[in-house]
Amino acid sequence: MNSFKVKLHNVFAKKGKEKTDYITADGQTHALKIAIAGNQNSGKTTLFNALTGAVQYIGNWPGVTIEKKEGKLKSNKDVTVTDLPGIYSLSPYSPEEKVSRNYLIEEDIDAILNIVDSTNLERSLYLTTQLIEIGIPLVVCLNLTDVIKKQGHVIDTQKLSERLGVPVVCISALKGTGLKEAVDTVLAEARKKGANLFHHPDALPTDLYLQEHSGDSLFLTDELNEKVRAIEVYLKTLPIDYLHSHFFAVKLLERDGLTFDRLNLPADIKQKITALIEEIEKKYDDSGDGVVISARYTFIEALKKEVVKEAPKKVSTTEKIDRVLTHKIFALPIFIVVMFAVYYVSVTTVGTIANDFVNEGIFGSDWGLPKVISDGLTAINTADWLQSLIVDGIVAGVGAVLGFLPQMLILFFFLAILEGCGYMSRIAFILDKIFRKFGLSGKSFIPILIGTGCGVPGIMASRTVENDADRRMTIMTTTFIPCSAKLPVIALFAGAIFNNAWWVAVSVYFMGIAVILLSGLLLKKLKPFKSAQAPYITELPSYRFPSVKNVALSIWERISSFVKKAGTIILLATIFVWFTSSFGVEDGKFGMVEDAENSMLAAIGNVIKYLFYPLGFADWRSSVATVTGLIAKENIAGTLAILFNFAEEESGTWGALAASYAPLQAYSFLVFNMLCAPCFAAIGAIRREMKSAKWFWAAIGYQTLTAYFYSFVIYRIGSVFVGGLNGLDIAFTVLAFIALALYIYVIACPPDKLIWKKIDFSKR
Amino acid sequence: MLNNFFTENLGTIIVSAVLIVAVGLIIARLIINKKKGKHACPYCPSASTCPACKGKDGGKSCCEKNEES
């Protein structure tokens, strides 16, 4: 320890060497910590990646980052940089905004790098005025200056810096300009704090620092400042961090609940402070926070007039594009066409081309891997059972999943483009209005969009939804949208049974959206989901050409994890399925079975299959596949590949599968597996986000019931048109009609007019 | 006798050994990942784009904290 300290002193002693640490009063070293804070979609993560060399996810819509992320400065590994979720103010509404606020206040950070979206100065500076009050050294980073330049606006940074009382630098996180200056400035500021608080050799007297950092808020009127000072005097009698006392005083004036809770003021002080607030409220005839907010905006408006020279306004390209894409009437059809195109191209057209090659060729039995491997194994004289395990089990199972790699690639490509260019936010904006009619928050659509890639981040993104009721509903419904792991299953059935018909993949996708919307109507009738509708405030980001790097990165990361998953969890599952379906009791002896019907897996499947009888796929193999699908949805394809013997030569790869499903059964199977409880990974995410066992089970139960209902209704009512009903089937069909009628009634009827609400149970 | 058995089944023995080692490695990897706190991430196709799985702390920042609260 001692030698370490000495070393550090040596570092300081060396002239010209950057000082990145300082020594605290008790002789400990303190590595610098910088936090990046700013509005959503202002480019924080882009800057974070540029500074640290990390590859955090960037998307052109607000609310991408929902977790703080730490990294080390590339140019100086001793400095920690933290990327925070975007916030609009320090009075947070949603959980991830709280993450940011708590981090800024509780964590011992040395400086804040405040990213300001210079195309949206007012809103950004509103946050800046609050960040400055925290009392930690701060540097304002004007980002997106490349865009400003293009628009022809000029910002007087010198004056901005003078009026805000903090350094201001211009950067473009995307183009990489101004980054060095930003880093140098923020490090210099950070050291100032260290120097003053912890008696670094360079230290200035503490009182000087405090003088610099306390006093009146620049952003409030004299009268408000007087009150803030009075509150601060009360606070100084309490054992709180004096660094933040000004911040807390202003927040108290705003009647910020979090601050009241946190400070836990003694009753007498609380009373005095409340009296001060009431005085102001009476005078301005407005709530405490209203008074402060308007003071801030008055300041910002004046400031903006002073520092920004605006170029004559012309209609921007974004506005021109938006006139079409978010048009009152055309927006929705355009969205449908776009999503149709995405799924049609990635599953169907590429499906036929790539599938023939990959599934029939590489994983086919004529010349592909199975043949090569099986010839190789025969040559070195391996036992039959081992050959079967490898060829009929692993290669067939994993191959059936990997065979859909080309489709995944195209889908990921489209998703990356849609995310990068800014259309995703438009979708959320367009669907917001529709979603609200169905009782869902418009914000729910962001998790659903992310969920088209993977349900886990989708479920986590539900944190951006402010109120609990809406958030729970979002978590419960997000996985109804088919995630990319379900794609192999969709593509397999579309190819094997529906002859690659165009409507299969598309219908599954839109069915997902429809079920989400209907769930909104249904669940809103229940008490726990009733809530005031939170307005969806989002700004539409400008259209940007998605950068090739971001798109490539996004595709690569998804594809590589997909392959990794196929090589690990799915491979293990195929071995399990092969073993259990190849061994069993035949002719009274346990051993490898000739007929898979005698296997252990068949024994299990033959029991659970009755559960699925009403849904039309009462076959042990489908039942088993549904269960293995819980481990990972791709497993459904892998399991079916083994159980329907894709490695078999005579019937062709998908022959046996195609022969044992009627189209209606296949569709019912698809519907159930798309909607039912998601994979374990997503189930885990639901558990974590719900934070309550009751809600977790409610979610899983709701999803499974919904899947069962839709599958049942589709199969049973569908079979009326197929014909040939008798006995039990007729009973089920009648039941399906009744269930459907009931469902429609509950959804269509206003909640308090529902017939059972009128029956007074207490009278019985 | 024993020698014969080995030479006759050499292929089978080698291939099974390779397979067993591979499976062992996969399981070890899954367990290590789980210990690191990346509960679900190895099974997730978008693991790397997911906020839960990125970052040095192996996603602990979100998963564990939430469980506590």
Ligand SMILES: Nc1nc2c(ncn2[C@@H]2O[C@H](COP(=O)(O)OP(=O)(O)OP(=O)(O)O)[C@@H](O)[C@H]2O)c(=O)[nH]1
């Ligand atoms: N033209 C231009 N675009 C930028 C610049 N910085 C970021 N962007 C783009 O702005 C969008 C948002 O960037 P992010 O880094 O994800 O924003 P964020 O602040 O982390 O957003 P949240 O995590 O949602 O709060 C992306 O499309 C970036 O490519 C810049 O300097 N110039």
Ligand SMILES: [Mg+2]
């Ligand atoms: Mg971000």
